[in-house]
Amino acid sequence: MANGEKGRSSITHPIGVVSRRTGLKADVLRAWERRYKAIQPGRTSTRRRYYTDEDVERLLLFRQATLAGRRIGQIAELSTQELRNLVQSDRVSVSHIPESSPTTSRLTAKGHFFACLRAIDDLDSQKLRAQLERAAMDLSHPRLIDTLLIPLLQKIGELWEKGGLRVAHEHFSSSVIRSFLTSLETLYTPDAVAPVILVGAPVRQFHEMGALIACVTAASEGWRVTYLGNDLPAEEIAAAAIQRRVSAIALSLVYPSDDPHLGEELGKLRRLVGSAPALLVGGRAAESYDRLLHSVSAQRLLDMSEFRDQLRALRTRPPLIASAETRISLT
Numbered sequence: 001m002a003n004g005e006k007g008r009s010s011i012t013h014p015i016g017v018v019s020r021r022t023g024l025k026a027d028v029l030r031a032w033e034r035r036y037k038a039i040q041p042g043r044t045s046t047r048r049r050y051y052t053d054e055d056v057e058r059l060l061l062f063r064q065a066t067l068a069g070r071r072i073g074q075i076a077e078l079s080t081q082e083l084r085n086l087v088q089s090d091r092v093s094v095s096h097i098p099e100s101s102p103t104t105s106r107l108t109a110k111g112h113f114f115a116c117l118r119a120i121d122d123l124d125s126q127k128l129r130a131q132l133e134r135a136a137m138d139l140s141h142p143r144l145i146d147t148l149l150i151p152l153l154q155k156i157g158e159l160w161e162k163g164g165l166r167v168a169h170e171h172f173s174s175s176v177i178r179s180f181l182t183s184l185e186t187l188y189t190p191d192a193v194a195p196v197i198l199v200g201a202p203v204r205q206f207h208e209m210g211a212l213i214a215c216v217t218a219a220s221e222g223w224r225v226t227y228l229g230n231d232l233p234a235e236e237i238a239a240a241a242i243q244r245r246v247s248a249i250a251l252s253l254v255y256p257s258d259d260p261h262l263g264e265e266l267g268k269l270r271r272l273v274g275s276a277p278a279l280l281v282g283g284r285a286a287e288s289y290d291r292l293l294h295s296v297s298a299q300r301l302l303d304m305s306e307f308r309d310q311l312r313a314l315r316t317r318p319p320l321i322a323s324a325e326t327r328i329s330l331t
Contacts, residue, residue, distance in 0.1 A: 012042065012050040022059045023140055024187065027222050029059070031189035036076035038062060054080065061087050064137065066187055107138055109147035116152055120165070120173045128173065132180045141220050145213060145304050153177065153209050174209065181212045188219040195247040195315055198240055198277075200228035202265050207254035210283045214250045217304055221311045223248075234265045238272035248278040248314055250307075251298075257288035263295075270296040278314055282307060 019026050029049075032038040039058060041049040051059075061083040065075055070086075078086065107115070112135040119128035135148055156173050159165040197218045199211050208230045215225045226244050228237065230252075241249055249269075253262075270279065281293055282301035293300050301307050 012052055013056065015041075015049050015051070018051045018056055018059065020140075021056055022063060023137065024059060024063060025141070025220055025222070027190070028188050031191070032059075032062065032072055032076070035189060036072055038072060038076035058083065060137075063187065064133070065090065066183070071186065072189075107134070109135075109139060109143060112138065112148050113152055113155075116148075117155065120156065120169055123169065123172055125172065125176050128176045129180060132177070136184065141217075142305070142308070145217060149177070149181075149213060150304065177209065178212060181209075181216050185216045185219045185225070188222075190219065190222050190224045194222050194224050196224045196226060196244050197248040197250055197311070198226050198228065198237065198244060198246045199250045199252075200232050200237060201230035201252045201254075202237070202262065202269075203231055203233045204256070204259055204261065205251075205253055206230050207252065207283075210252040210254060211250070213304065214252065214282070214307065217307055218250070218311060221308060222315070223311060234269040234272065238269055241273050241277060246277050248280055248311070249273070250280045250282070253281060253283040253285040253289060255285055257285035262289060263292045266292060266296045266298065270298075278310070280307065280310055 013021070015026050015029060018024075019029065022029075024032075029039070033041065033049075039051075039055055039062075041051045041055060044050060058080050061080065062072060062075065064087045065083065066072055070090075075083065075086065112131060115131045116128060116135075119131055136144055139148065156165065156170060160167070160170045199215050199218065201208060201211055211227065211230065215227050218225050226240065226246070228240055237249065237251075266279075275297065279293075279296065279298040280301055281289075281298045282303075286293070286300050290300060299310060301310065
């Protein structure tokens with residue numbers, strides 16, 4: 001077995017400590033163990049998992065490799081030395097920026113923020129990707145989202161609006177960040193019985209970054225995520241929600257903030273899916289539709305922290321069960 005190097009250290013750590021050290025949620029650690037045999041922690045007499053320092057190193061290497069775009073299923077059987085070689089190879093091919101590790105200094109969110117802005121100004125995709133990957137190692141998931149990615153996207157939009165960035169820079173940075181978010185989501189493997197959330201943007205809403213961040217956040221909270229993209233009519237959102245038997249629908253509203261047709265769309269969506277799934281709405285323009293959102297029993301989210309709180313509260317709710325009559329009406 002590739003994980004046969006274990007046992008050299010007598011120091012052991014519970015799963016909570018390992019989760020904090022690696023930035024991987026406990027459910028991800030369990031999934032990688034159960035589905036891919038990537039790690040084989042020991043067990044106490046009460047069947048609680050414990051991990052050695054070697055296990056922690058191995059998990060950090062797995063995280064770096066997956067953030068570089070590799071799938072855990074493809075690398076789970078590699079030995080720790082093979083993982084070290086693979087991660088080093090990926091670093092060399094991507095950038096000369098040194099990745100953080102347990103023995104290197106960590107940057108603050110502010111440090112990563114300005115390093116990412118410099119990479120964007122240089123139109124250097126490899127440098128920007130490497131900086132984002134290093135930030136994912138240095139920061140916990142909530143801090144990565146709340147103190148780096150969201151402020152970075154807001155700053156990019158602000159600079160573009162004021163002429164501080166060219167359209168090319170805005171498109172370039174969006175492309176790299178979109179790819180990074182997609183790879184970040186693959187870190188999380190929710191259980192097959194986890195609740196399902198549908199994420200997207202309604203018709204005439206074309207900005208998707210907020211929705212992609214919502215996808216990653218929901219996955220990190222143990223939800224199964226179905227992402228539909230943007231500019232979707234109510235009928236399509238409802239049909240997908242019913243087919244997937246979702247517990248929640250998350251919608252991103254960024255621009256415009258005065259769409260006269262949005263009320264009809266959201267009203268239709270609520271009628272089609274019924275009252276069972278929670279309707280969670282966030283984004284820069286959401287506040288402008290406060291009265292409308294209240295009328296369709298939607299929860300307006302102030303930030304990602306509130307989104308996480310809602311996801312945790314909703315996990316015990318039953319999923320939407322579509323009747324045959326409703327399915328027929330949507331097809």
